[in-house]
Every structure is written in C-alpha cells, then in structure tokens.
Amino acid sequence: MIKAIKGTKDIYYPEIEKWQFLEEIVIDVFSNFNYNEIRTPIFEETALFARGIGESTDIVGKEMYTFTDRSGNSVTLKPEGTASVVRALLEHSLQKAKPLNKFFYISPMFRQERPQAGRLRQFHQFGGEALGSNNPYLDAEMILIPYIVMQMLGLSDFKVKINSLGVPESREKYKTVLREYLSDKVKDLSEESRRRYETNILRIFDSKAENDILIMNEAPKILDYLSNEDIDHFEEVRNILDDAHIDYEIDEKLVRGLDYYTNTTFEIVSGSVGAQSALCGGGRYNLLARELGGVDIPAVGFAAGIERILLACKNEGLLEFDPYPLPLFIVLLDKSYDRIAYNLSLYFRGKGVETELDYLGRSVKAQMREANKNNAQFVLFVGGEEINESKVTLKNMADGEEAKYSFDSLEEIVNKIYSSDEE
RNA sequence: GUGGAUGUAGCUCAGUUGGUUAGAGUAUCUGGUUGUGGCCCAGAAGGUCAUGGGUUCAAAUCCCAUCAUCCACCCCA
Structure with a gap:
C-alpha cells in the first residue's frame, strides 16, 4: 500500500477543527x-533560499527539498516564508506602491529533517512580515501578534525571549572577542561545539552540554558590543513591550540560525511540548532586501509553527471541543419518497441550515442513531401517513416534541431551527 | 546523519516459561427494548500478529535482516 511520505501527515477529523479554529484566530488577529x-508559490528558484537564508546554514546546506525540473532548473520547496515574501515585494516593486507593506501568510513549509515530536518534514507556519520601516514598534508588534494568538488559544505555559544581534559589523567584532575568550577553553568544549568554534561560533550558545553551558555563561555578552544606535533601538523595543504588558526575558544566548537577522531577534518557547520547544521565532532583517534585490528595505518578521502550537494546546488540555451540533437531519420513513427528502435537504441547505440525510438506504432506527451521532438538534420525518396530506413532521431532539408542517409552510421550520439556535 | 524504543482488528491495547480455532474495550453493521434516537441488551463483521528468512514437533512469543513509526541528539517553527 502506498503511504504518506515520511514526516508528512494527513489532517482530517477531528484535528482539522482545531486547525480551522486556530487559523480563524490568526486571520482575525x-x-x-x-x-x-x-500567498506565494510553494516552490521557488533554489538561488532565492541559498542567497536569502545563507549558504552556510543547516537549512540550506542539508535540509532543503531541492530538485531539478524537466527544464533543467533547480527548484526548492520553500523551507521558510520570509525569502519568498521579500522576493514578491521586490518583483512587484511593492515598496514603491506603498512605503510600508504588512503581510501575513499561513503556509506549508518543507525541510528534510529526521521527524520528531513537533518536527515534521512538511510542517505549517503562520507568519507576519512588515517591510519598509525600521520603527521599533514593528519589532514589538511581531512579538505582540503571536503572543495575542497564543493568549486567545488559552495557552499559558510559554515565555518570550528577546535579544539583539546588532548590525553585521558589531556582530563580527563580537565574534572576534568571543573567539579570543574561548581560545584556551576550546579543548574543554563538547565535540559539537569545537566544530562550531570553527564554523559558526555563535551557535555554541545553543549547546545543551552542561560544561558548554557553564563556559558560555561566563562568556562576553553581545549586548556590550552593539553600537549606540542598536542599543537605543533594542531599548525602545523593550519599553514598548513593557508598556504593552508583555512578559519577556532577555536571552543573550539567543542567536538565530538564519543569516539574514539583524538587531532584534526573539523566540516564544513552550514548556509543555518536548525538545522542539520553539513555538515561534523571528527578528529584524534589514539587509535581506539588499541581498536579494539591491534595494535597502528595513523589515521585521516572525513565523510560528502550527503543529507545535497545537501540540502545546493539547498538552495544556485546550481545544477539546464538543462535537458540533447539526441543526437538521432528515429521516426517510418510506424509501419511495427519497427524491422529496433530497429536495427538502436542498431547500434547507439553501436557507443556510446545515442539513444531513441518509445516503445508505438504512432503517429508520439506523437513521435516528446516525442523527444522534451527528448531534442533531432537529429531525424531519418524511413519509408516513402525513405525507398524504403533504405534511412532514419536525422533532426537537432535545425534548422529543413533534409538530407537523405542510409543504407550503417550510419557512416556519427554518425559523423554528434558527430561533432555537439563539437560546 | 547518530542513538534508543516500538510494530497484534479502523483506534487504544492484552496475549503467561514457545503449545489447539489470537482476545478485550471502543468504533462499525444488524436486531431487541424505548413513543422513531441517546442508556441498556443480543448478535455480526473485522487480523498475512509490519515484511522476509531462520531455530523448533510447534512461533504473535526465540534469533537475524529489512521496512515503518515514535522519542532524543542535531537543527529549528
């Protein structure tokens, strides 16, 4: 049997309701x-990600779904959303149409990693990007928006971490200082961290090895090496968050894995989802547009993992919905009236009443059981003696009360269903 | 890519030191009871015990291989 590809999932009942619930909140916020x-295409020219995210990153180096199409072009399933949004902005010169563009997306992403709790090969993110301004209010907004979404979902076991990486010049200066600090301690680091000392020294801060953590706690802090301008920007972001009553902590070890970040970086981490705890991450990327199109467009954005957020909701006991009530179920008492029953269903559906009926030719008993499983509020019986008087019987499933209606007063049934809904 | 765990009915799981026809709960279907539904009762259907090989009189059970899933490393959302 053909099965879904490793690291991919089919999403259907009952989980799909949680997705729709979350997506509605996201769109609202x-x-x-x-x-x-x-909505950008699901795949792009490979060069977009290679240049945008950075050749040396793990995402580009070993996780992308890259293939050659039949015309010989190298294309890649998008591993993240920002590069595509910036590409679209530049391609359509949207920075000229509007000085500030604020976009959001909800989209699948693809990375060929080993699947794990909260990590899929096709996963889904919602994210926002504000392009065209260096205003710290927008930095804060990128934290505020996912924060509000999580609050609306009812999540409580999470915290916000922020940091600033400054501009590349100060970051390079800091790297040099860090390299000096570690020069005589490299031998005590874990094997993984020794490798990072050569390749990407900032990532040593991500190490989970106990001894590495001890050493890095004593290391020089990046915030001491920022320019005055960057420090002011960071302070302003923090003040805005304070005034918005967002709890956060400064985590000077928060260095993000994508090359394009400058200044503010942040993460929202959950305490209830296992090892892959980052629910949301983002930051400012003032240099990406120049890298991709030669135009300076200051920008900031974030992305949040939908599977991880839903996992956090599950672990916090949220989103346990009761089955949706079905307003109307039509029960066929006599099979010879099936066309009448179906036409009635079309009438009620046309009136906006969600209606179901039996498609399997089952007994009245089975139909009633089916109505019950669907949590039907009303059942309409078609057939029996009353059909000879051109009437149907409506039963209220809550109290068992029944009433007959003639075919020319169906409007009354609609009103009855709607009025009971308001109670 | 590295490590560990696990694969038995649609789902969640039992299955003894290897021993007849592999079970339960739930879901599904049919019927009884009920004022035509919920609760209850009865019955039915549902399995290549992941796959392939080996040991044995005998394998879901022991051994090997393969595949898949899960968890952790790594990485990140």
Whole structure:
C-alpha cells in the first residue's frame, strides 16, 4: 500500500477543527493589525533560499527539498516564508506602491529533517512580515501578534525571549572577542561545539552540554558590543513591550540560525511540548532586501509553527471541543419518497441550515442513531401517513416534541431551527 | 546523519516459561427494548500478529535482516 511520505501527515477529523479554529484566530488577529494576506508559490528558484537564508546554514546546506525540473532548473520547496515574501515585494516593486507593506501568510513549509515530536518534514507556519520601516514598534508588534494568538488559544505555559544581534559589523567584532575568550577553553568544549568554534561560533550558545553551558555563561555578552544606535533601538523595543504588558526575558544566548537577522531577534518557547520547544521565532532583517534585490528595505518578521502550537494546546488540555451540533437531519420513513427528502435537504441547505440525510438506504432506527451521532438538534420525518396530506413532521431532539408542517409552510421550520439556535 | 524504543482488528491495547480455532474495550453493521434516537441488551463483521528468512514437533512469543513509526541528539517553527 502506498503511504504518506515520511514526516508528512494527513489532517482530517477531528484535528482539522482545531486547525480551522486556530487559523480563524490568526486571520482575525492579523486583520486587526491591518496585515494583508500573501500567498506565494510553494516552490521557488533554489538561488532565492541559498542567497536569502545563507549558504552556510543547516537549512540550506542539508535540509532543503531541492530538485531539478524537466527544464533543467533547480527548484526548492520553500523551507521558510520570509525569502519568498521579500522576493514578491521586490518583483512587484511593492515598496514603491506603498512605503510600508504588512503581510501575513499561513503556509506549508518543507525541510528534510529526521521527524520528531513537533518536527515534521512538511510542517505549517503562520507568519507576519512588515517591510519598509525600521520603527521599533514593528519589532514589538511581531512579538505582540503571536503572543495575542497564543493568549486567545488559552495557552499559558510559554515565555518570550528577546535579544539583539546588532548590525553585521558589531556582530563580527563580537565574534572576534568571543573567539579570543574561548581560545584556551576550546579543548574543554563538547565535540559539537569545537566544530562550531570553527564554523559558526555563535551557535555554541545553543549547546545543551552542561560544561558548554557553564563556559558560555561566563562568556562576553553581545549586548556590550552593539553600537549606540542598536542599543537605543533594542531599548525602545523593550519599553514598548513593557508598556504593552508583555512578559519577556532577555536571552543573550539567543542567536538565530538564519543569516539574514539583524538587531532584534526573539523566540516564544513552550514548556509543555518536548525538545522542539520553539513555538515561534523571528527578528529584524534589514539587509535581506539588499541581498536579494539591491534595494535597502528595513523589515521585521516572525513565523510560528502550527503543529507545535497545537501540540502545546493539547498538552495544556485546550481545544477539546464538543462535537458540533447539526441543526437538521432528515429521516426517510418510506424509501419511495427519497427524491422529496433530497429536495427538502436542498431547500434547507439553501436557507443556510446545515442539513444531513441518509445516503445508505438504512432503517429508520439506523437513521435516528446516525442523527444522534451527528448531534442533531432537529429531525424531519418524511413519509408516513402525513405525507398524504403533504405534511412532514419536525422533532426537537432535545425534548422529543413533534409538530407537523405542510409543504407550503417550510419557512416556519427554518425559523423554528434558527430561533432555537439563539437560546 | 547518530542513538534508543516500538510494530497484534479502523483506534487504544492484552496475549503467561514457545503449545489447539489470537482476545478485550471502543468504533462499525444488524436486531431487541424505548413513543422513531441517546442508556441498556443480543448478535455480526473485522487480523498475512509490519515484511522476509531462520531455530523448533510447534512461533504473535526465540534469533537475524529489512521496512515503518515514535522519542532524543542535531537543527529549528
């Protein structure tokens, strides 16, 4: 039997309801902040990600789904959303149409990693990008928006971590200092961290080895090497968050894995989802547009993992919905009236009443059981003696009360169903 | 890519030191009871015991290989 590819999942009942619930909240919150949805293609020219995310990153180096199409072009399934949004902005010169563009997306992403709790090969993110301004209010907004989404979901076991990486010049200066600090301690680091000492020294801060953590706790801090301008920007972001009553902690060890980040970086981590605890991450990327199109467009954004957020909801006992009530179920008492029953269903559906009926030719008893499983509020019986008087019987499933209606007073049934819904 | 764990009914799981026809709960279907439904009762259907090989009189059970899934490393959302 053909099965879904490793690290991919089919999403259907009952989980799909949670996805729809979450997506509705996401759209509401973004709309509330006046962000516009953008849908970019699911694959792009490989060079976009290689240049945008950075050749040396793990994502580009070993995780991308890259293949050659039939025309011989190298294309890649998108591993993240930001590069595509920036590409679209530049391609359509949207920075000229509007000085500030605020976009959001909800989209699948693809990375060929070993699957694990909270880590899939096709996973889904919602994210926001604000392009065209260096204003620290937008940095704060990128934290505020996912924070509000998580609050609306009812999550409580999470915290916000922020840091600033400054501009590349100060980061390079800091790396040099860090390299000096570690020069005589390299031998005590874990094997993994010794490798990073050569390749990407900042990532040693991510190490989970106990001894590495001890050594890095004593290391010089990046915030001491930022320019005055960057420090002011970071302080302003923090003040805005304080005034918005967002709890956060400064984590000077928070260095993110994508090359394009400058200044503010942040993460929202959950305490209830296992090893892959980052629910959301993002930061400012003032240099990415120049890298991709030669234009300076200061920008900031974030992305949040939908599977991880839903996992956190599950572990915190949230989103346990009761089955949706079904307003109307039509029960066929006599099979010869099936066309009448179906036409009635079309009438009620046309009136906006969600309606179901039996498609399997089952007994009245089985139909009633089915109505019950669907949590039907009303059942409409078609057939029996009353059909000879052109009437149908409506039963209220809550109290068992029944009433007959003639075919020319179906409107009354609709009203009855709607009025009971309001109670 | 590295390590560990696990694969038995649609789902969640039992299955003794190897021993007849592999079980339960739940879901599904049919019927009884009920004012035509919920609760209850009865019955039915549902399995290549992941796959392949080996040991044995005998394998779901022991051994080997393969595959898959899960968890952790790594990486990140």
